[in-house]
Amino acid sequence: MVTALIERLVAEKLLDDCRYVGNFIAYHAARGQGPLRVRAELRQKGVVGEIVEERLAAFPEWIAHLKSARDKKFGARPPANFVEKVRQARFLSYRGFTSAQIRSALGSDVDVDDRET
Numbered sequence: 001m002v003t004a005l006i007e008r009l010v011a012e013k014l015l016d017d018c019r020y021v022g023n024f025i026a027y028h029a030a031r032g033q034g035p036l037r038v039r040a041e042l043r044q045k046g047v048v049g050e051i052v053e054e055r056l057a058a059f060p061e062w063i064a065h066l067k068s069a070r071d072k073k074f075g076a077r078p079p080a081n082f083v084e085k086v087r088q089a090r091f092l093s094y095r096g097f098t099s100a101q102i103r104s105a106l107g108s109d110v111d112v113d114d115r116e117t
Helices: 002-011 017-030 035-044 050-058 062-074 082-094 099-106
Strands: none
Touching (some): 017 035, 017 050, 017 062, 035 050, 062 082, 062 099, 082 099
16 A cells, blocks of 8 residues: 555656755755765765765755855955964865865865865
């Protein structure tokens, strides 16, 4: 009975893992969370695999959301000095953005822990 219902929902495209993952990523990215944190939250919910990796890689707006999260927390002005850059990089790393994304937004002289794996 339940199996038939699930099969019907999948056939009618009302139950779709790809759509769920895409919506999950868009929602959490809009909240200022980066790909590493989104992946961890999906993993916590038991959603893993190729679908997650493909959708994370295909999401085009990570840098825009990173800049938005940074601006919301620290204001629109760029960091004034190295200490402030490191502080902002640490915040963005906590939010789940990759080292490469943080360096592209704050400058290449900022070194954060490599958490891309």
